[in-house]
Amino acid sequence: MYKSSFVVFLLLFFCGPLLAQQASIAGKIMNEKAEPMAGVSVVVLGNTSGVTSNDSGRFVINVRSGRAIALVFSYAGYQTQQLRFLLNPGEQENIFVRMEPGRSELTPVEVTSKKDRREAGLVSINPKFITQNPSPITGVESMIKVLVGSNNELSSQYNVRGGSYDENLIYVNDFEVFKPYLIRNGQQEGLSFINPELVRNVNFYNGGFQARYGDKMSSVLDVQYKKPTAFKGSAYVGLLEQGLHAEGTAAKSKVTYLLGVRNRNLRNLLSAQETKGNYQPSSNDLQAVISYAPNKKWQLDMVGNLSSTRFDLEPQESQQTTSVFTSQFAANLGLDIFFTGKEVDKYNTRMLGLSATHQVNDKLKLKGMLSYFNNKEAENINIAGSYLFGERDFDKASSTFGLIANPLGAGVFLNYARNELDVQVLNATLKGSYDKGQHYWQFGHSVERNTITDALNEFEYQDSAGYSLPNNAGPLLVFRNLKGDATIEAWRMNGYVQDNIAFKKNNGLNLQAGLRYNYNNLNNELLLSPRVGVSYTPLQWKRDVIFKGSAGLYHQPPFYREMRRPDGSVNTDLKAQRSWQVSGGLDYAFKMMQRPFRLSAEAYYKNMWNVVTYDIDNVRLRYAGENNAKAYAYGVEGRLFGELVKDAESWLSVGFMKSMENIDGDFYHDYYNRNGELITANTQDQVATDSTRMDVGWLRRPTDRRINIGLFFSDYLTTNKNFRVHTQLLYGSNLPYNIPGSVRYRNALEIPSYFRVDMGFSYLLVGGDKSLRRSHDPFRNIESMLLSLEVFNLLDRANTISYALIKDFDNNSFAIPNRLTPRLVNIKLTVRW
Numbered sequence: 001m002y003k004s005s006f007v008v009f010l011l012l013f014f015c016g017p018l019l020a021q022q023a024s025i026a027g028k029i030m031n032e033k034a035e036p037m038a039g040v041s042v043v044v045l046g047n048t049s050g051v052t053s054n055d056s057g058r059f060v061i062n063v064r065s066g067r068a069i070a071l072v073f074s075y076a077g078y079q080t081q082q083l084r085f086l087l088n089p090g091e092q093e094n095i096f097v098r099m100e101p102g103r104s105e106l107t108p109v110e111v112t113s114k115k116d117r118r119e120a121g122l123v124s125i126n127p128k129f130i131t132q133n134p135s136p137i138t139g140v141e142s143m144i145k146v147l148v149g150s151n152n153e154l155s156s157q158y159n160v161r162g163g164s165y166d167e168n169l170i171y172v173n174d175f176e177v178f179k180p181y182l183i184r185n186g187q188q189e190g191l192s193f194i195n196p197e198l199v200r201n202v203n204f205y206n207g208g209f210q211a212r213y214g215d216k217m218s219s220v221l222d223v224q225y226k227k228p229t230a231f232k233g234s235a236y237v238g239l240l241e242q243g244l245h246a247e248g249t250a251a252k253s254k255v256t257y258l259l260g261v262r263n264r265n266l267r268n269l270l271s272a273q274e275t276k277g278n279y280q281p282s283s284n285d286l287q288a289v290i291s292y293a294p295n296k297k298w299q300l301d302m303v304g305n306l307s308s309t310r311f312d313l314e315p316q317e318s319q320q321t322t323s324v325f326t327s328q329f330a331a332n333l334g335l336d337i338f339f340t341g342k343e344v345d346k347y348n349t350r351m352l353g354l355s356a357t358h359q360v361n362d363k364l365k366l367k368g369m370l371s372y373f374n375n376k377e378a379e380n381i382n383i384a385g386s387y388l389f390g391e392r393d394f395d396k397a398s399s400t401f402g403l404i405a406n407p408l409g410a411g412v413f414l415n416y417a418r419n420e421l422d423v424q425v426l427n428a429t430l431k432g433s434y435d436k437g438q439h440y441w442q443f444g445h446s447v448e449r450n451t452i453t454d455a456l457n458e459f460e461y462q463d464s465a466g467y468s469l470p471n472n473a474g475p476l477l478v479f480r481n482l483k484g485d486a487t488i489e490a491w492r493m494n495g496y497v498q499d500n501i502a503f504k505k506n507n508g509l510n511l512q513a514g515l516r517y518n519y520n521n522l523n524n525e526l527l528l529s530p531r532v533g534v535s536y537t538p539l540q541w542k543r544d545v546i547f548k549g550s551a552g553l554y555h556q557p558p559f560y561r562e563m564r565r566p567d568g569s570v571n572t573d574l575k576a577q578r579s580w581q582v583s584g585g586l587d588y589a590f591k592m593m594q595r596p597f598r599l600s601a602e603a604y605y606k607n608m609w610n611v612v613t614y615d616i617d618n619v620r621l622r623y624a625g626e627n628n629a630k631a632y633a634y635g636v637e638g639r640l641f642g643e644l645v646k647d648a649e650s651w652l653s654v655g656f657m658k659s660m661e662n663i664d665g666d667f668y669h670d671y672y673n674r675n676g677e678l679i680t681a682n683t684q685d686q687v688a689t690d691s692t693r694m695d696v697g698w699l700r701r702p703t704d705r706r707i708n709i710g711l712f713f714s715d716y717l718t719t720n721k722n723f724r725v726h727t728q729l730l731y732g733s734n735l736p737y738n739i740p741g742s743v744r745y746r747n748a749l750e751i752p753s754y755f756r757v758d759m760g761f762s763y764l765l766v767g768g769d770k771s772l773r774r775s776h777d778p779f780r781n782i783e784s785m786l787l788s789l790e791v792f793n794l795l796d797r798a799n800t801i802s803y804a805l806i807k808d809f810d811n812n813s814f815a816i817p818n819r820l821t822p823r824l825v826n827i828k829l830t831v832r833w
Contacts, residue, residue: 023065023087027095029057029073037075037099045070045082065089073097084769093775117587118510118535120208120550121219121602123147123639129649130196131830132726133712134760134790136269136821138241139196140223142728144204147639147653148219149708149732151754152801153792153821154186154266155619159703160206161604162633162659163218164614164621166561170194170221173289173303174431175353175371176214180309181561182377182421184620186801187270188345190283190309195260197234197245198287200226206637207604208550208583211496211514211531212442217554217579217608225289225303228256232783238828239268258289269792272822274320277339280312296359303353310346315339315383320804320816321392334392334404335806335816341383350374363436369429374422381417381458386410389806389814409808417458423560424451438502442514445495452488452560456568459483480740484568490522492557508537520557522572527555548602549584562612565625566741575627579608597642605634613663615738616702618802618818622740631701633659648714648724655708659701666696666743699747700736707733722764730756737803737815749815754799762788783832789825796823 029037036057043050044063053059063069065087073081078099087093125143135142141156148160157165157179170177170193177193205213205220213220231248243262249255263284270279285307293299318337353371360366391406398405431444460480498514516529531552538545558574565571585602611629614621635657644650711729716722737749766785773780803815 022062023089023091023093024060024062025071025085025087025093025095026060027058027097029053029059029097029099031078031099032101040073040075040097040099043072043074045072063087065091073099075099077101087774095775117546117589117598117600118537118548119205119210119512120533120535120548120583120585121205122209123204123206123600125202125204126649127196127199127202129712130199130202132714132760132762134726134728134758134792136240136266136758136792136824136826137192139192140194140199140202140221141192143202143712144221145730146651146710146712146728147204148206149655149705149710149754150730150756151705151732151735151751151799152186152619153756153758153799154269155189156192157186157189157619159705160219161606161635162631162657162701162703164616164703165619166559166621167216167218167556168221169214169216169219170223171213172223173225173301173353174355174367174369175303175351176427177305177351178349178373178375178423178425180347180349180375180377181423182345182379182419183347185618187266187273187279187281188309188311188347189619190281190311190347191262191264191285191307193285193305193307193349193351194223195243195245195262195285195287197243198225198247198258198260198289200224207581207602207606208533208552209531210512210533211498211516211529211552212444215494215516215518215527215529215555215557215576217556217577217581217606226258227291228258229253232833234830234832236828236830238788239826240264240266241828254293256291258287260287261285269821269824272824274819275315275318275337275339277313277315277317281310283307283309298359299357301353301355301357303351303355305349305351307349308346309348311343312345313343315341315343315385320818322815322817331391331406332394333390333408333814333816335387335389335804336404337385337387339383339385341381343383344380346376346378348376364432364434366430366432369427369431371425371427371429373425373427376423377419377421379417379419379458381415384412384414386412387806389808389816408814409806411807412463414461415458416460419454419456419458421454421560422452425449440500440502442498442500443496446493448492448494450488450490450492450559452486454484454486454560456482456484482566482568484564484570486570488522488560488563488570488572490520492518492520494518508539510535518555518557518576523558523575525557525576527557527576527578529553529555544589546587547585548587549582551582552580554579554581558612561621562623563625564623566622569625571625574612574625575610577608577612577627578610579606581606592642595643595646597640599638599640601636601638603634603636605632607632611661613661614702615740616802617740628665629661629663631659631661633657633701644713645715647721648716650714651710651712653708653710657704657706657708659704660698661701662698663696663746666699666746667694694744696743696746702736702738705732705735707731722767724762724764726760726762728756728758730754739805749803751800751802755795755797756799757794758790758792759794760788760790762786781833784830785832786830788828788830790828792824792826793822798822 029040031037038053038055040053042059042061051059051061068084068086070082070084078101081097085093130140130143133142136153137156144158148158159165183189201224203222209220228247228249233246235244241264245260247258266281267279288304290302316339320335323332351373355367355369357367388404388407389409390404393400393403393405395401427446427448429446434441496514496516501511503509512533514531518527533550535546535548555576555578557576563571563574583602583604588599590597608631610627611631612623612627613629614623637655640652709731713727716724732754734753735751736747737751739745739748764786766779766782799820800817801820802818804818806814806816
């Protein structure tokens with residue numbers, strides 16, 4: 001007996017630690033019909049033996065604890081499953097395994113495309129950076145601003161190579177999308193159409209785009225949404241924006257769906273501006289993409305969007321300050337305004353797109369598209385203000401510190417608007433491609449009907465020091481008045497044919513040559529736009545360099561805003577703005593610090609005629625409504641992409657540009673008295689005896705920003721990669737600012753350079769491989785959970801967006817800058833599953 005006890009003791013002493021190191025996994029295995037599967041092999045990865053499931057589909061297997069292991073489930077005719085575990089000593093894990101019937105699968109391969117390197121002006125944006133970029137305006141546009149520059153962090157609008165925002169094309173899943181037209185301030189914009197959580201691919205052409213794209217003169221943003229393969233989703237909550245998205249498949253993967261809901265409220269951001277008041281901005285949207293593929297040759301798609309934006313403002317007061325230094329005057333000038341009244345703006349957008357894609361055979365592919373876009377806008381403004389203008393006291397020891405101690409001017413004003421706009425666009429398109437080996441043909445034709453109905457009624461009254469402006473001895477006049485009612489109906493036809501040629505296999509030469517046509521019955525204008533792009537890769541070079549270039553004609557038929565004159569009348573005879581453009585550059589891929597980098601550089605020239613001039617007031621464009629100018633723009637752009645920090649991609653973009661315009665009939669007269677002295681505003685009662693005609697000549701365009709610098713930088717802690725930092729830096733040199741309606745004082749003012757730094761700190765709370773989590777882990781189904789802290793305008797720089805023109809008691813004019821947003825902190829939590 002004692003011998004038996006001694007043997008048991010020895011077994012427990014030596015084998016006990018080994019048994020304690022073991023854990024077990026038990027479970028049940030089912031097939032696609034939820035029926036138990038017997039005889040399924042369950043093996044620890046790396047071992048040759050294991051267990052099999054019994055008739056009820058159950059199994060139990062002992063595994064090593066304290067280290068990661070993988071179980072492999074296999075059965076003839078079914079896909080092999082692999083699950084990973086990390087168990088504690090003595091722990092038992094219970095699981096459920098569903099086996100799927102085997103089917104032919106494509107072997108995953110990594111494809112490296114050089115499309116974005118070969119095509120002139122093309123920049124491909126990795127979608128994962130879109131949600132990482134710290135910016136008050138989240139989304140694709142915030143990344144584009146790193147490439148082309150910005151002058152307003154509240155707006156998703158951007159200017160490319162000297163063009164206005166209306167010169168840019170935007171496509172989502174091949175459907176052209178539009179933005180509201182009456183918006184006058186960035187804070188009114190609300191959400192961008194593009195939902196960043198739904199994005200799969202982003203191609204941005206900042207010039208030299210091909211004939212297959214539409215009729216604009218500056219850029220193309222081509223966005224493709226995801227194609228779901230499994231159920232996934234995300235949700236985020238922040239101080240400025242909240243959102244939810246879900247994606248998945250149904251009907252044995254024949255149906256896929258993509259849904260997104262967003263809400264934005266910039267009240268916290270706007271409440272920090274110079275104009276204090278009760279801000280109630282809200283914007284929300286719902287987007288859906290549903291696809292049905294009954295077989296390999298057909299696919300039906302639906303893209304829908306409902307968006308609503310409302311901007312309510314009851315301004316109370318505003319305090320603005322600027323410094324003026326001249327040979328005769330030096331002071332810190334202030335403008336205090338006290339408001340009454342209210343502004344209520346509504347912008348509602350509806351969009352529905354249907355498409356059917358048919359793969360006729362291995363070479364021919366056709367796609368039919370039908371889309372409807374409707375935008376209803378309403379502006380209701382009735383705001384009165386009284387102001388005091390003068391020198392502000394900055395002596396902290398003074399009892400009038402912060403107040404205007406030396407008044408120079410006073411007055412009242414009234415802004416009134418009752419504007420309504422209804423835009424409807426119905427489009428039918430047939431497009432396709434034909435692959436003929438060395439030649440890849442693309443073609444398309446569209447018919448579009450535009451219906452625009454508007455009723456504009458707005459005026460601005462100004463009274464400075466008791467005198468109504470403009471000063472007139474007769475009837476009382478308002479300072480500015482816009483009134484008009486119009487209904488515009490237009491039919492447009494456009495199309496293209498394009499050949500993409502790869503000359504002789506592996507010789508490195510590619511050519512895209514195409515012709516685009518456009519006709520509309522509004523002014524009966526037929527436009528033909530030949531365009532060509534070329535790329536060449538010297539295969540004999542050891543360095544990976546691609547040379548590329550483009551040339552072509554680019555036309556922009558008038559839409560709504562270009563036809564509207566400053567007085568509210570509509571010029572339906574307006575002709576298309578036209579340009580010819582050339583560009584050339586290179587793309588160089590290399591390694592530095594044993595990490596991949598890319599350097600892209602491009603020079604361009606744009607010659608424009610039939611130009612419709614415009615002025616920019618905040619984000620609103622005021623067009624002349626006439627083809628009254630010619631213009632040009634030229635410059636060079638360079639971009640560096642790479643991992644300045646290993647496994648963290650960064651961008652640097654630098655651009656130099658000059659854009660000028662010459663307006664027809666832009667001359668004025670200088671008048672002189674009998675003593676040969678120039679008659680100024682203060683001496684207009686003198687008799688003019690002589691005059692000189694002054695021709696203005698070439699002037700800077702409103703978007704003439706000579707230098708643009710953008711930086712997106714990523715970094716992380718070397719000791720903990722879960723903690724990351726993303727920085728966005730934007731710099732743009734000064735811009736000209738035109739006095740509205742003045743020929744003499746066009747380009748009279750200058751908006752100082754725009755400089756802004758936004759920084760985001762993030763920590764990955766939950767991440768890694770889900771299969772390593774325990775069954776009772778509350779986050780076992782969560783892909784990742786990210787907590788972000790964003791600091792907008794880190795340096796708290798007061799950037800200028802526009803000017804308020806104020807007259808003093810002597811009728812001298814002063815420009816008081818309107819500032820953008822100060823420093824602000826945002827917190828956001830993002831969960832993905």
